[in-house]
Amino acid sequence: MAGGPVLTRRDGLKGLVGVAAVAGLAACGGSDDEGSGTGGGESGGGTGGDVIVNGSEPQNKLVPTNTNEVGGGRLLDSLWAGLVYYKADGTPENDVAESIESSDAQNYTIKIKSGQTFSDGTPVTAKSFVDAWNYGALGTNAQLSSYFFEPIEGFEAVQSEPPAAQTLSGLAVVDDTTFTVKLLQPESDFPLRLGYSAFYPLPESAFADMEAFGENPVGNGPYKLKAEGAWQHNVRIDFVPNETYDGPRKAQNDSLSFVFYETNDAAYSDLQGGNLDVLDAIPPSALATFEDDLGDRAVNIPAAVFQSYCIPERLPHFGGEEGKLRRQALSYAIDRDQICETVFSGTRTPAKDFTSPVIAGYSETVAGNEVLSFDAAKAKQLWAQADAISPWSGTFTLAYNTDLGHQEWVDAVTASIRQTLGIQAEGAPYPTFAQIRTEVTNRTITGAFRTGWQADYPGLYNFLGPLYATGAGSNDGDYSNPEFDALLQQAASTTDQDQANELLQQAQTILFTDLPVIPLWYSNASGGFGENAENVQFGWNSVPLYYQVTKS
Known part of the structure; x- marks a missing residue:
């Protein structure tokens, strides 16, 4: 990071x-x-x-x-x-x-x-x-x-x-x-x-x-x-x-x-x-009821946490122009609003960018972010264009760890993809976070996988440089775009805050075209004591x- x-x-x-x-x-x-x-x-x-x-x-x-x-x-x-x-x-x-x-x-x-x-x-x-x-x-x-x-x-x-x-x-x-x-x-x-x-x-x-x-x-x-x-x-x-x-x-x-x-x-x-004093991760099964269950001991406030999933370009059908079309189609195929409401009971907010609304400089109107809206017709059109390059075969899998309560939203996302694109899509569960991270780090994972970012420090750059700059340590999909890297460098070196934010928003427009990850939603700090x-x-x-x- x-x-x-x-x-x-x-x-x-x-x-x-x-x-x-x-x-x-x-x-x-x-x-x-x-x-x-x-x-x-x-x-x-x-x-x-x-x-x-x-x-x-x-x-x-x-x-x-x-x-x-x-x-x-x-x-x-x-x-x-x-x-x-x-x-x-x-x-x-x-x-x-x-x-x-x-x-x-x-x-x-x-x-x-x-x-x-x-x-x-x-x-x-x-x-x-x-x-x-x-x-x-x-x-x-x-x-x-x-x-x-x-x-x-x-x-x-x-x-x-x-x-x-x-x-x-x-x-x-x-x-x-x-x-x-x-x-x-x-x-x-x-x-x-x-x-x-x-x-x-x-x-x-x-x-x-x-x-x-x-x-x-x-x-x-x-x-x-x-x-x-x-x-x-x-x-x-x-x-x-x-x-x-x-x-x-x-x-x-x-x-x-x-x-x-x-x-x-x-x-x-x-x-x-009464056996635990503080919990910072409410399970999906309790999201609809935890505020009533805990009363004034419930916590549900905005936080600098961004959720997404990654489809590495090295995977079959996801490299080059074909891969770009497929990632865009998969993004349009997800009904984020419905999932945030039905699965998360309002404890998530559909993503509008790659950062977080609690960070200074955030904008929900970054050019290109229409790819985060649900549009079944657009998704099918883009998928067909990708098929014209190389026909799709097999099953789209989305890996997640079961120890931290991700199955419900993965099931909802893959169901949305199945229903919209008419392809087979399913979750790929791993027992622990450590196990899935080891495969991600070793580049041995064979499908898409859940990703997320909890900011290291309160800044826009921290959501972009560590994850998408060429060679960055948390760049799990090995994304590389020289134009994006150049904008990051310019933003880092300027001493004018407004100018830096403008450069970082320009950098995000590139991400919306390439989609190194598929943005999903921002997380609230949802917990209790x-x-x-x-x-x-x-x-x-x-x-x-x-x-x-x-x-x-």
Whole structure:
């Protein structure tokens, strides 16, 4: 996941608080005053208690630069503190950083607060960040989030085979609390990106055996592992407050446990039965009733989450002009309005673009987005044009993981395709998210597959660059379009916010022609909390602010 929107630069960047104020970038996933309607603010408070929440087994070991999925990401964000963090409404605030400054949006000086330590007591220094970023960028380490470091000078050298350099030339340690970053070009939104997990620091002990470290990670955030071996794979992981952390996200509870449920139905039953304190994924079976069931403990607010499905061009019938026609036909064949109402009971909104309506710069009138409307006649016409190139045969399959409640909408989408196009279409279930992601990552999956994006940081670019730029780490369909890449680069380098947004909308018009994924809908943060849970607040990206949850 890489990139981000471009902040407006006025007289240099003098720390994150000033940058946020100038940019006006506040996503609408809740606010400090209103939260999710539960009371409680950013600082939390209460009587503490042992808090149990839902989660999912991470795809990989817990290494910040090799985790780019939600299950692992929420664990990293509890175990680590970055230079900045994002408040509930998406505004950035300094965490480990004392200041992040630049006069030209290309050369940055970053100072961290003195006296910071990891949970094992070792110091957090400027070198902790520089070493971690160098590890993540080095091509031979094959880190999923390596492209986050692409804007930094020297990235091409560390990515070459064999590497022409072992470290990024654009990073330099000045002293224990200061380091500098030189980018290849001005990118005024660079400070906004620094709250994402790829930019977290690492202790020196991590580099001795990164595989072992990822099994028992040591971070510098509000929590730490309860004990060595506290991660019971496919079952749960247990955290306790990290007493060495003294930042703005200090844990208000006595412990935090993530339980990895096989289904969201089981999680919802536990919530109703008092065995789960916070749930951020209501199962389809309960979407029509959960607000009545939970009353003022129900949460249903906008969030920066985009849902889609991907049909790689490498699949038979989906390359070249034929593939473009078929993807457009499949998009026109989906009745998004009906599915959002009947399957999701109004907890989803039909997509109008590739980003999210809670992000500054969003537009529902991007040229070409008529392909997201339901038009059976247009779908049949385009499919026939593709058949004229190469007749279709076989079954259209859409892969999904059954552990997080996707069967209902996949059944609805494939039914819409069958009825509209008159072809065989069906879901292809995988038992776990980790299993489907492994096949997607290894490029061994043989059909279309569900995709989604929960923003790393509150910016339009973050929904585009990481997923569709050539070679990007989350570009699961291996999409590549030089014109699209050029527009992304222009948007990243401009220091004018309005101009950057215009360029990103132009880039989306290309996506609407090529359809590297089929946009479906935007997700709300739909969840709930138990009768004894207090200070529950869901953030701009739909993730609860776990550190402030308490139990009466």
